[in-house]
Amino acid sequence: MYSDKATAKAKPVAYTDDWSIEGGSRAWLSRGTFQWDFTLPPPMPGESAIPSSRLTYQGLDGVSGELFARLDNPWGIFLKGNIGVGRFKHNNEDSSIYGRAYSNMLSSQANGRLTYYTADVGYDFLRDGTYKLGTFLGWTYYGQKSDTVGCLQIASPTLACLAPGDRRLIGSQDTDWNAPRVGLSAEAMLLERWRLGADVAYLPWTDFNGRDHHLLDPKTRVYYQRGNGGAGVQIETMLSYFLTNNFSIGVGARYWAMWTKNDSDVTNCRGCIPDQTHALAKYSMERWGTFFQASYKLN
Template sequence: MGRLDSPWGVFLKGNIGLGRFDKGHMNDEDWGLPPNLSYVNTISGQANGRYTYYTADVGYDFLRAANYNVGGFIGWTYYEQSSDSRGCVQIAAPPPCLAPDDDQVVGSQNTQWNAARVGLSAETMLTERWRLNADVAYLPWTDFKGRDHHLLRPTTMFDEQRSNGGRGVQVEGVLSYFVTRNFSVGVGGRYWAMWTNSRSDSLCSSSGCVEPTMLAKYSMERWGTFFQASYKLD
C-alpha cells in the first residue's frame, strides 16, 4: 500500500497485487436438468489459479496529530480471478462424470468485480519505527462479470454472468516497520466481500443454452494475510 500526503490534509493512497493458487475445490450444482429433472452435484479440483486486484482512493484527514491521522476517503476497487477445474467426481445423481483418478481439465472460470469505495482510514505511530494502519470501506455499488466454460460435453459451451447494483465491504489492517524514513515493510490482514442483488442476469451465450436469461445471485469472499513494501513520498 502506498500513500501520498499533502500539507492540507488531502491524501492519495492505493495498492496493487497479484497471485497464484493451485489448491481448492469447485462444486457444480444443478437443479431440474433433463432428462429426470433431478438434483446434480459434482466436485472438481482447482488449478492454474490467478488473481489480480487494485484499490485507488482520495481522502482528507479530519483528525491530525503528531503521531496519528484519521480521515475519510472515496475511491475504486477492482478484483479479477480465473482458474481451471480438473477432474470430476459425482456426489449426487449418478452416473459418475469421470473416474476418481482422471484429472483432465473439465472447465474454467473467470470473474471480474469493479466497485466504488467509501470509508475511513486511520494510522498511528506506535513507536518511532512501528506504524499501524487500518482501512474500513463500504462498497455502495458493484459491477460483476463472469464467464464459466464447460468443456466436458460433446459440444463445449460457456455461460456469461453479468450484474451491477450490488454491495460489499473491505476491511484491512497493516503493521509496518520503517527501514528508512520513507521506506517500510509490513504484514497485514484483509477481508473482502462483494455480492450482487437478487435480480442479477445470468446470460447463456453459446451452444447448449436453453433459457436465454435466468435470475441469479453471485458473491465473493476473500480473507488472509499478506506482506507488503511501501515508499512514502514527502
C-alpha cells in the first residue's frame, strides 16, 4: 500500500510512448516598440529617395494573459500553440521634415491593446523518457492597436503642437503582422521535477497591414500601410517545476521581432496635400519580457 505522501513525491512521468496533452495559462509581462520610416519616392529617375518622417512607438509596457496547449502522439508528431490578449501603455515620438523645418513631437498613450497567437505542427526526431528534440512548421499573428493623446514639440518653436496639459486625442495606429515560422523545439527533465524547454523560430517572410490616423491636422490624414518580405525571429525559454506528477508551475522569457523589407513597401495617404498614392516605407516591431505559467499534463 502506498500513502498519498509517497505518491505526491513520486517522479513525474516525463515523456511516454503514448498520447499526452498538456495545457495551461500564462501571464506575460512585456515591453515593446514599433517604428515606421516614411520615404518619398525619388523626384527623378536615378535620384535618391527623400526621407520624410519617422514614427517611433517605444516603452510599450504591457501585460497579457494567454492559453497554451501541446498534444503529442506515439509516433513523435506534435501539435502546439497559444493565444493571448492584453493591454499596454506607450510613448510616441514623431520626427518629420516639413519643407526645410525639422519637427520632433512627443505624445503619450490613451489606449493600447494587443492580440497574438502561434500554431505549429512538428515532429520529434530525438526522444526518450527524459528529453525530446523536434522541428516544427507553423504560423504566427501579432496585432497591436493604440490611441495617441497630447502633443509636445521639442525641436522647432515655429511648428507648434498642443498646449502643455492638453490631453486631446490626436491619432491612432493599428498594426497587424502575419508570418510563417519554422524552428526547433526542445525539452529535458533536470533532476527529478525540474524541466527546461526552449523554442526557437525563424520567420522567413512577413506580411504587414496597418492604418495610421493623424487627427491634429485641419484635414485628417490617414496612412494605409502595407509591407511584406522582410523576416523575423521568435525565441522562448521556460523552466518549470512539477508540484505533482501532472501539475507544474514555471517561469520563462520571450523575445519577438518582425520587420519588412527596406524601402520596398507601399504607403498610401488620404488627406495629404496632395494625396499620396505611392510612397516607400519600412516597418518593424519588437516585444520581449517574462512570463509565468501553470499547466496540467495528462499521459
